[in-house]
Amino acid sequence: MQRICVIGGSRYFGKLLVERLRAAGHQVTVINRGSTPPPAGVEHLVVDRNDEAALLAALDTRTFDVVVDQVCYTPVQAAIAARAFAGRTRRYVMTSTIEVYDPRTAALPAAPSGTPVPEDQVDPATWQVALDLPWHDAAYLEAHYAEGKRQAEAAFAHAGSFAFASVRSAHVLGGGTQEFTGRLAHYAGRIARGEEIAVHTQALPTVFIHYAELADLLVWATAADFTGPVNACSDGPVDVYDLAEIVAAQAGREAVYRTVPEGEEASPFSFDRHYAMSNARAKALGFAFSRTTDWLPDAVAETLAAASAVPTA
Template sequence: MREICVIGGNRYFGKRLIERLLDLGDRVTVINRGSSAPPAGVTHLVADRDDEDSLRGALGSLTFDVVFDQVCYTPRQADIARRVFAGRTRRYVMTSTVEVYEYEHSTAPVLEEAVDPLTVQVDLAAPWDDASYREEHYGEGKRQAEAVLARDPAFGYVAVRVAHVLGGDDDFTGRVDHYARRIRAGEPIAVPAENHPATYVYVEEIADFLAWTAGQEFTGPVNANAYGTLTTDDICAAIEREVGGKAEFLPVEVGEISPFSFARSYGMDNACAAELGYTFRHSAEWLRQAVAETLGSGEENR
């Protein structure tokens, strides 16, 4: 029986990850601030991951085979985690993001080497505790968090760079609903004048992939995304089948755009995951189901 620690993970694909680990027979410890209860069957520790003493105190003498960090957003958080979990785990899996590639402008799907954490400059003195700053620098925060964990590693480190996630009736982002509301009401949907496609991943599949990494030995960054990019049109077409109506797009040069439209390419190459032994499905295989689940009509389309 493996000892697994999950930092965060109380919602969306983190919740599904915990369920899969329990199904595999792992003993799971969940650490969060106590604002929400974790799934049944786990050991629950309450701590502030931004407070090193709080985290150490909650953990006591516990050690783990694998730690999953679902809520590491800044280099400062990674720095604390690196110190606290040094000697406590052999493997540390951080949930990262496609947004680490925000400075890459190639239209070709990007490989992991496009962002080498060892070359990323880290600024621990930046105002990472400020929520608005953290939100505005989301991709950069993840890049720097990866860099902290990659340098002079205290354990085997993995950064799972997750594509935009779709599916589930508990999608808290509101992005699919954003489109559904506008399509129902016949309201225009703002998109950039040159709207680029992006890679996505099904919520159930990213949970599967994360659980799979627990039993692997590879380290470093790995892209996690379905085969096949999706455009705003593709996603809206799936929504139209559920709610009726027709999407009306409004190209804009400046100003706010809809959540699944991009002024630059967000395509990732998942060849590394395939070489390691995990094959993602094509987005066309699950897109309709993912949208139906989020809009509450998933059962009738199964």
């Protein structure tokens, strides 16, 4: 049994993570602002993580074996957490994102075209941190989401307060209505209604992970001893046409496409740049991934079923 603190953990794969940690017999504490209570048997600390004094007061004398941070978006949040949990935990795992590799958001080293990127494409140990940027401004943060995640990883890595690892998640799907971004529902709805899907002239592949598989990986990461980033994605990159055809097959319809001019926004998951990660490091460390095409049809079916259950006006 470990004492594990989850920051966030109120929805989607974070909620499932808390349930699975508890089911495995761990002593779990959840920290969030109180919008959703955790499962029975889980300690709940209601506090705003951005308020350092309040966070320290809520933690009191508690210590943990591992902290899993589901909702760290800025280096300011990371710096607060690094100070608050220094001496309170031996290990800290931050949930990060594939978007740290987006070449549109940073000057990154060139990777061979079509090659899934490894973790060293973005090294948090060498990434610069700028705490004086307007990270508290919601519009700024939304526009700089990828850089916020890169700098958050870097702030933890630079702090050296505990063993630090980050899990860079691929695009997360599955769970029907739990998938709150609505990106899979976008395809399900448009194809079911016979509406066009906007795609790039040359749509390139990306990677995905099922929300339950990501929860499993985070559980695994709490018991592991690796440090630094690991990429989390199911095997097998998929492009927007692959995705749309799976949706079409489940919906019993044909997908209709509209090619957008260069520079125009297309539908979610249509990318004009190669946007795939390598999961080789996680595999070498002992985690076994599923294949995207093994679970994606069922995830699509869940989304279609959820959409059909919503009453229309």
